[in-house]
Amino acid sequence: MSGIAARPQRMSTGAAVVRVIVTLVMFLVVFITFLIAPLVALGIGFLVYLVWRSRGTRPARPADPTGSSPKSASGFGAGAS
Secondary structure (H helix, E strand, O other): OOOOOOOOOOOOHHHHHHHHHHHHHHHHHHHHHHHHHHHHHHHHHHHHHHHHHHHHOOOOOOOOOOOOOOOOOOOOOOOOO
């Protein structure tokens, strides 16, 4: 081995600034993606909920023309009377 040590190459100031900016941009892209992704998933889920709910609704029945409907003696809550 010779007595001359290899000097490590140094980065120029411009290259260092570019490297810092690129690192910050990459961090922001990943960070913002992880913040926005749950909001997008919730929005898509809400839209699916609205579509399913609108398909499940039935049109209202027309009102009874006589004004009163006979009471049923069977079914839930009919009791023993």
